[in-house]
Amino acid sequence: MNKVVNPQGLRTFDGVFTPTVLTILGVVMYLRLGWVVGNAGFVDTLAIIFMAHAITICTALSMASMVSNIEIGAGGAYAIISRSLGFEIGGAIGIPLYFSQAFSVAFYIIGFVELWLSFFPTHSPTLVALATWVVLAGVSMKSAQLAFRVQYFVLAAIAASLVSFFAGPSLSVVEPVWRGAYTQAGFWETFAIFFPAVTGILAGVSMSGELRTPRRSIIIGTLTAIATGLVVYVAMAYWFAHQAPESALLTNTSIILELSAWKPVVVAGILGATLSSALSTLVGAPRTLAALAVNRLVPFPRFLGKRAADNEPRNAVLVSSLLSLAVLMAGNLDQLAQLLTMFFLTTYGVINLVVLIEQGSGIISFRPRLQVSILVPLAGFVGCILTMLLIDKLFTLTTIVVVLFIYSILARRENKIDAPWGDVRGGFFTAITEWAAQKTLALQYHPRVWKPAVLAPAETPEDLRRISRFVGNLLSPSGRLYFLSFHQSKLRDAQLAAQYEELLKPLRDKKLFMRKMVVHSREDVFEAHLYTALQILLNSFLPPNSILFTISGEAEKQQRMARIHQMIRPLNIGLLYLYIHPKLAFGQEKTVHLWLRHRSPNMNLAVLTALQLTRNWDAALTIFRVIDDPAEVSATTGELELFVEQARLPVSTRVRVLTGDYCEHLGRIHGDVTILGMPPQFDQMIDLAMHSPGTVLFVADSGLEDATV
Template sequence: MAANQVSGERAGTGRFGTFTGVFTPNVLTILGIILFLRIGWVVGQAGLVNALSIVLLANAISLLTGFSVSAVATSMDVKAGGNYFLISRSLGLEIGGAIGIPLFLSQAISVAFYIIGLVEALRLIPFVDQFDPRLVATVCCLIFIVIAYVGADFALRIQYFILAALVLALISFFAGGWDSFIPVTTAPAYDEGLNYWAVFAVFFPAVTGIEVGTSLSGDLKDPSRSIPRGTLASILVTATVYLAVVIWFATHLPPTTLRENFQAMSEVALWPTLIGIGVAAATFSSALGSVLAAPRTVEAIANDGVLPRWVAARLGSPTEPRMGVLITGLIALVVIWSGDLNFVATIISMFFLNTYGMINLAAGIERLVGNPSYRPSFRIPWYLSI
């Protein structure tokens, strides 16, 4: 079942390697809005110990899913469609379609989520804060639609400049505060109506960027090699960054400041201006990753006949799912005009947890039942997935 071909599949274009096509898009999506605008809030609400456990638990889910993705990806000839392709070719089109549509919606909603965060950063610019944030977000969304419509080649060339800005922002953050350590608060101090799991739900979208590189499977030179290497490397690198940021926040700012000031990272940084640039770069890159991933997912679903074929129309492009880009943009615009950041984060968490569960189930069942066509070169015990 794992290796079955389905009428309507589109072969990949084979343009990108592991670093460009998987590792960098994943890292730039994971180190996004939560890192700069919400991880301090998580520490302020949950305390150091619980905040570390939230980061570790979320990354454990992500890592186990990364193992499962790697196992499934090395057991078949991977075509376009990313996680949807892996699930549908392992568990069948019926289950694949049932999971693929929520996966696409979560990716499309993520575009809005990251754009809302980008607007929070842009509103620090004096003249921008005079406009309705939803109007600013709409303009940003249209810009992303145009970039994705032009193509992945252009979008992925931009990512290296974004990566440089992100690295400089993190250097600025960790370079500051060496002479201002404070006693660490380990006890939680939740606002009314919040608890551990509510804070976890706000944080979890931070680790969901691993599907971006997988979604570019049709554009990779060797997806069965690049997906495992790029996915697992991106999880380990970004988990280390998040853990370090949590500890640095807890040892430099009191919980009250962390809960109330979403720009707390600038108070610690040696060069606060670089944090502002980093926020804009991180949220831009995360939105860019999602706006590239979602159209490729919905195109693969439509090519399998689960959705109408016109959804997969490329509108004159030989490689880009342009109709999918337009549909993704429309969904993102609806969400932009209807939700705030924390609410959207909770919705995304539910969608992605569902998808990750099915990916793990697919890998676990294939291994458990001993499917003769399931022969991954990246092997994990079935119980790790299930």
């Protein structure tokens, strides 16, 4: 369906085809194509033309496929990218693209001035440049409709100049220039010189917000303009090779004038082509800027995104015109011109990448009316990258750095807005996750890949508040948290969700993997619901490997915890029972005491947990062991020191071997947290917790851990 979004908007011919074909049939066609034929010969020139057009055709087909799948809106290439990869990536490409467009106006004007001075050498270059800028800025400020009416005259002048060229005389050619000697440049350098001729395919796309039927117009107008340009370039290359000798083609960049029947017509075509490229770019660039402003990706968004009563983005036009004037006054811009070409190629490459991701991820929402083979965007993407490297490796690297820098700024900005249409990133990462899950499940588990993945059930927000900091220190920097809560009141859904989200925010800020599950329940049977939820989680991909409970001083809660313990103990999951001392809490978070019994079945998880807390607290770790025979102190100390080395614990780890009563030592020695292996009986654990002089964490292995690997 070709939806009419702007009944008064531009049609395909005036809104897309004309600006695109005028940008393609520009200065390179008039002043560089003859040199390319003289240097490379007609056969190799054909290869150059078709290779360059292959990239733009692939990009145009990819763009057409995307446009036939989405409502593009204003912003052209930026809109296509942002609607697929999100505002941040769209802005990272769109902002450099906008500057490339705005700066290009200055380059076109400079080119126009140079051509003008070759015919009128007595004129002042500064005055000609300023006069040209004033005319272009005035036309673009008035309206896009007026700008495109002016382009009709330019199109007519170019058509007349082509007729004059093909009707012109031959310069005594003995043998057509079929093969070139590459006396002035190699093949790839010649390709790089020609390639800017075909980089005008975004001229019409930039007008997407002004078109009557954007979907239809962009597809038909862009592809038709590219096809027209391809035919013209091939025909002209043949005629250059047939009508002029190699020496003339190499030495005279204005050879087209010598080959034309009516020189004034060709002069008008050359000047008109240069001028129209500047005008179409000056009309398109503000549309990109206005779209960026609407999505708050640039400073002063309200000012730059504002449109006049006739829907013209005049503030954006004014800023773009002044920016182009500043660049125009800067002087020599050859190196910057090369960098700007890179940004155009980056945009083309990302458009191809978008379609490649959409097709490759298999998302059902990607069902464009115009279907293309996945090889099309792949070829376009690879072609853009290779061309960038071909032109200049340093500028390619600079472009990538600039795009990544802008993305990093946009990703951290505070005034983000959510895209109402969604984007492909979720599907892309889902596809990667599915692939990774299949590969992971096919591999045999090994304790070496263990990392803390804790399920933390809580009945109230207060329960979560008490442990949230401890959980963060237990999991950082790369652990996983599974938060689970049950409640009965539907009226509290939003309120509870907001409270939990606020408490979990510090953990999200640490970039921890987190899954929050707040479940509405008709019955208040916490342990039954927990047991069911735990079994479901343990059978999912990336399950938790530990579960964390807090030990309460209330007898009723202790009894319920005992029932839960009996239910979940047989499951393949580590157990963590935390008793927080009511007065000391976690103290200064500077000392971790790890008590290890000889051949304890719960040693591995205890050691790994102690290591996590030691690292994240920057704490001192001390390992304790209580034995009966004082004569064994030295041997036991050596055994523990060897274990410290095997487990690669911090070199500052202390070892203390004590003799006497185990519970007596526990009652007088405590750190900011004391980690113990879980006793055989639940009641023993409660008794130790209630008589502890500090905070205690009881640990039971799941069998998935090994502290020595």
